[in-house]
Amino acid sequence: MTPRDNAGPDGPAGRWxxxxxxxxxxxxxxRALLREDGLWRAVDVVQRTGSTNSDLVDRARRGEAADGTVLIAEEQTAARGRLDRRWTAPPRSGLFLSVLxxxxxxxxxRWGWLPLLTGVAVATALSRTAGVDTALKWPNDLLVTVGGVERKAGGILLERAGDGAVVIGxxxxxxLREDELPVPTAASLALAGAVTTDRDPLVRAVLRSLEDWYRRWLAADGDPLASGLQETYAAGCATLGRTVRAELPGDRxxxxxxxxxxGDGRLVIATGEGVQEPVGAGDVVHLRPL
Incomplete structure (x- = not known):
């Protein structure tokens, strides 16, 4: 699909x-995001695609996208989350974006810190701009509270895009309204009482926050302590202090x-046997609320 701007009532966007x-x-x-000294070099908005991550990975591997490219879709039809989970949402009901x-x-x-860094950046931006207290479920789910219950409002996915490059979606x-949610445990900023659901300032806030955290991390050569990333992630992580079950590769x-x-971004779990086991991959379930 060729990237193109959204149009007015008589253009492509008018069909919604x-x-x-x-x-x-x-x-x-x-106009707001592209600066001579900025991280973002290109911002493309498409009406509809399967997955912005897949599109941007393909473009990067063909040499058609450079460092700092942002791809945003108004609708995704084959979006993927961690563990290859699929999800869909109505057109223009969310922020669906990927960056190279x-x-x-x-x-x-140290690249394994990038999805956690993105989680910190997104949670910070949403808390400030939408006025919604956003927490992180390890490693990269975004949680909001609806009716006193934590529910998932978003997620982050990192993929390699050839040597020396990654795409983060x-x-x-x-x-999204209650009747539009894919599962009962999902949520949206609107359901969490957001002070604004205008996606333009939300996109700007997310990308500016991501630029800020990414540059801090680069300046520290990816050191999570020196950049402040490890401490900030832990402070906003709703998983810490809870009893959890980690479903690990190999049916363990x-x-x-x-x-x-x-220091590697892994979740450390203290078991009943007195062993502290770091988990770097797998599905984590919160068993006990804070």
Missing amino acids: SDLDRPPLNATALR LEPAGVPVA AGINVT SITGEAVAID
Whole structure:
């Protein structure tokens, strides 16, 4: 699909009938985000695609996208989350975006912090701009509170895009109503009482926050302590202090208390046997509320 700006009532965006969900203004986004000394070099908005992550990975591997490229879709039809989970949302009901980054100079061993960094950046931006207290479920789910219950409003996915490059995707439910949620445990910013659901300032806030945190991390050569990332992630992580079950590769699981985030971004779980086991991959279930 060729990237193109959203248009007015007579253009492509006019085929949607939900007037409560206006299209993004790609021209205004570029004007606000593209600076000579900025991280973002290109901002493309498309009406509809399967997955912004897949599109941007393909473009990067073909040499058609450079460091700092942002791809945003008004609708995704084959969006993917962690563990290859699929999800869909109505057109213009959320933020569906991916960014291409080339973290030159940072050891590859520290690239695993990038999805956690993105979680911190997105949660910070949403809390400030939408007025919604946003927490992080390890490793990269975005949680909001609806009716006193924590529910998932978004997620983050990182994929390699060839040597020296990664694509990070974020999907955030903004205006989904209860009857539109894919599962009962999902939520949206609107359901969490957001002070604004205007996606233009939300996109700008997310990308500016991501630029800020990414540059801090680069300046520290990816060191999570020196950049302040490890401390900030732990402070906003709703998983820590809870009893959790981690479903691990190989049909193995462990249950215990989530006690720390280690220097590699892994979740450290203290089991009943007195063992502290770091978990770097798997599905974590919160068993006990705070």
